[in-house]
Amino acid sequence: MIGVELVKMLRRPRTWVTIGLLNGLPTLVAILLALTDLGPRPGTGPAFLSAVLSDGTLFPLAALAIVLPFFLPIAVAVVAGDSVAGEAQAGTLRYVLTRPVGRTHLLFAKLVSVIAFVLLAVLVVAATGYVVGTLLLGDQPLASSVSGTSLTPAQVTGRTVLSILYVVLSMLGVAAIALFLSTTTDSALGAALGALAVLVASSVLFTLDAAAALQPYLPTRYWLAFVDLFRDPILWRDVLRGVLLQIIYVAVFLGASWANFTTKDITS
Amino acid sequence: MTPVRRWLLVALGVCVLVLTPTAIRSLPVADSDVSAADLLQRVQDSASVPYSGYAEAVGGMQLPVSDQFSDLAQLLGERTRLRVWWRAADDWRVDALDITGETDLIRSTDGLVMWEYEAARATYTDDPPVRLPRAADLVPPVLGRLVLGEAVAEEVSRLPAVRVAGREAPGLRLTPADSQTTVDHVDVWVDPDTGLALRVAVYGAGDTPAMTTTFLDLTTQRPAAAQTAFTPPPDAHVDYDEAVDIAAAADRFAPFTAPDRLAGLDRRITPGVGAVGQYGRGVARLIAIPLRDEDADPLREQLLTTTNSRSGRRGVSVTVGPLGLLLTPHAHDRPTWLLAGTVTQRTLSTAARQLADGPELIR
Numbered sequence: 001m002i003g004v005e006l007v008k009m010l011r012r013p014r015t016w017v018t019i020g021l022l023n024g025l026p027t028l029v030a031i032l033l034a035l036t037d038l039g040p041r042p043g044t045g046p047a048f049l050s051a052v053l054s055d056g057t058l059f060p061l062a063a064l065a066i067v068l069p070f071f072l073p074i075a076v077a078v079v080a081g082d083s084v085a086g087e088a089q090a091g092t093l094r095y096v097l098t099r100p101v102g103r104t105h106l107l108f109a110k111l112v113s114v115i116a117f118v119l120l121a122v123l124v125v126a127a128t129g130y131v132v133g134t135l136l137l138g139d140q141p142l143a144s145s146v147s148g149t150s151l152t153p154a155q156v157t158g159r160t161v162l163s164i165l166y167v168v169l170s171m172l173g174v175a176a177i178a179l180f181l182s183t184t185t186d187s188a189l190g191a192a193l194g195a196l197a198v199l200v201a202s203s204v205l206f207t208l209d210a211a212a213a214l215q216p217y218l219p220t221r222y223w224l225a226f227v228d229l230f231r232d233p234i235l236w237r238d239v240l241r242g243v244l245l246q247i248i249y250v251a252v253f254l255g256a257s258w259a260n261f262t263t264k265d266i267t268s
Numbered sequence: 269m270t271p272v273r274r275w276l277l278v279a280l281g282v283c284v285l286v287l288t289p290t291a292i293r294s295l296p297v298a299d300s301d302v303s304a305a306d307l308l309q310r311v312q313d314s315a316s317v318p319y320s321g322y323a324e325a326v327g328g329m330q331l332p333v334s335d336q337f338s339d340l341a342q343l344l345g346e347r348t349r350l351r352v353w354w355r356a357a358d359d360w361r362v363d364a365l366d367i368t369g370e371t372d373l374i375r376s377t378d379g380l381v382m383w384e385y386e387a388a389r390a391t392y393t394d395d396p397p398v399r400l401p402r403a404a405d406l407v408p409p410v411l412g413r414l415v416l417g418e419a420v421a422e423e424v425s426r427l428p429a430v431r432v433a434g435r436e437a438p439g440l441r442l443t444p445a446d447s448q449t450t451v452d453h454v455d456v457w458v459d460p461d462t463g464l465a466l467r468v469a470v471y472g473a474g475d476t477p478a479m480t481t482t483f484l485d486l487t488t489q490r491p492a493a494a495q496t497a498f499t500p501p502p503d504a505h506v507d508y509d510e511a512v513d514i515a516a517a518a519d520r521f522a523p524f525t526a527p528d529r530l531a532g533l534d535r536r537i538t539p540g541v542g543a544v545g546q547y548g549r550g551v552a553r554l555i556a557i558p559l560r561d562e563d564a565d566p567l568r569e570q571l572l573t574t575t576n577s578r579s580g581r582r583g584v585s586v587t588v589g590p591l592g593l594l595l596t597p598h599a600h601d602r603p604t605w606l607l608a609g610t611v612t613q614r615t616l617s618t619a620a621r622q623l624a625d626g627p628e629l630i631r
Contacts, residue, residue, distance in 0.1 A: 144501035
């Protein structure tokens with residue numbers, strides 16, 4: 001069942017079109033930076049975008065920072081929202097469930113497929129960022145940490161890998177919310193938009209001082225904390241809180257998906 | 269498992285996850301029997317205590333000043349995340365973090381370095397006695413000593429202990445005796461073992477603090493020397509600045525000097541040394557900065573566009589929380605003075621009058 005879902009996801013043109021579009025904006029930004037040599041003013045652009053002008057090896061991080069607030073969650077919400085509701089909408093869910101597998105097993109297979117998509121999308125964005133960054137913007141033997149100390153290539157690689165894993169985990173929170181909504185409706189679009197509504201609400205509440213008590217629990221609260229992995233020494237505080245928060249979101253919404261899907265009346 | 273049991277299981281899990289942090293925060297805090305005077309003394313004696321940690325400062329004062337005043341408006345009006353390593357008064361590092369980078373101040377016996385990541389720039393300056401407030405002033409022990417350093421026992425009372433950065437911290441309330449200050453009171457929670465201020469809340473009029481700074485993580489071990497050392501990265505721009513900000517530049521280069529006494533307040537540092545005058549004690553502080561026309565004119569325009577600004581014979585004035593500003597009018601034979609501080613508008617007006625009517629003080 002897991003293999004079937006993975007092959008289905010990988011064979012879908014939509015998967016690769018989505019990943020291609022995700023890479024479009026960072027690539028365009030890299031070309032513009034290489035042509036103009038103009039970085040953003042301090043405090044105005046995505047993280048690491050000023051640093052890549054002198055060291056293209058940091059562009060995978062800038063690429064992730066570019067797509068993380070908006071494009072990546074949209075892609076993940078669309079794919080995860082489609083996972084169960086898409087089958088229902090197409091009228092195939094009943095036929096899928098006629099196979100000798102339990103609903104929990106099917107849900108798990110859908111989850112693995114979504115996780116694979118998230119991992120694939122983030123890895124392709126990072127890899128494309130590395131290739132585009134080093135080709136267009138060059139590289140340096142020693143990169144600078146955010147705190148102004150020098151980082152060896154091994155340190156940059158290690159911290160980049162941690163950042164990628166962190167972004168993947170952050171997106172799994174989105175995927176869990178969209179997957180839950182996908183089990184509650186027969187509309188894949190509705191499930192995706194529902195997940196995005198949660199993220200938009202989270203982003204709005206994050207800017208309000210009046211919502212300070214809620215902010216530590218907002219799903220988007222610690223998304224950009226991967227920048228802290230490039231401070232020296234690494235500031236683990238928000239990274240660890242981000243990891244814990246995403247694990248909680250994943251656990252809660254997967255639990256709700258399971259509770260809902262395993263007892264749901266399948267009519268389509 | 270029935271549907272009801274499945275949902276009950278999920279609901280139980282959610283309840284445990286939501287209520288656990290609240291339950292931990294609600295654990296009772298053991299109060300200390302330390303007296304207010306004793307706690308005050310410990311804060312005043314804590315200057316040599318080393319520490320490192322992470323703090324957050326939240327300012328509620330929307331200051332109508334432009335970029336020429338460094339990041340003053342941001343410091344006093346927004347949330348600032350701080351990382352600090354403090355070995356001694358002349359050996360420390362304070363990083364002001366944001367989501368796209370950080371701006372760091374590194375102090376050594378050689379002077380001060382400011383590292384700006386996004387500009388990839390390291391700026392070396394001296395650490396002058398007269399300057400604008402900076403991020404390092406918002407570190408709780410620094411702000412705590414600033415507000416309590418000259419307090420006397422009669423001005424402080426005890427507050428119940430709270431838990432700050434995992435430590436049980438008895439509280440201290442400073443109610444200033446000076447009638448010229450606009451600071452109503454300052455609440456400080458202190459680590460009783462070291463005297464370090466862990467949380468400071470400054471109140472003007474009203475129940476909302478004008479400035480709060482709190483440690484979220486704290487270690488009182490001495491940081492390694494490497495932590496406060498700094499070498500600019502190879503591709504960084506390295507600058508050398510003669511003055512760290514507009515106040516330091518005015519103090520050093522303006523051809524005037526502030527009087528020894530202003531609005532009943534004594535000047536704080538050696539009179540006649542610099543152009544800028546710092547006056548008062550405790551939380552009743554006033555600074556008088558002579559400005560060049562090219563600095564004063566845009567500031568005046570900005571102050572005049574502020575909704576609660578007042579324009580009169582003594583200049584244009586604005587009150588932001590407990591902070592008052594007054595910019596004296598343009599005059600041909602005298603500098604324009606920027607008067608600012610935690611003093612009443614009446615005190616600012618008196619100071620402006622004395623500067624206008626008193627003898628001209630040329631250096």
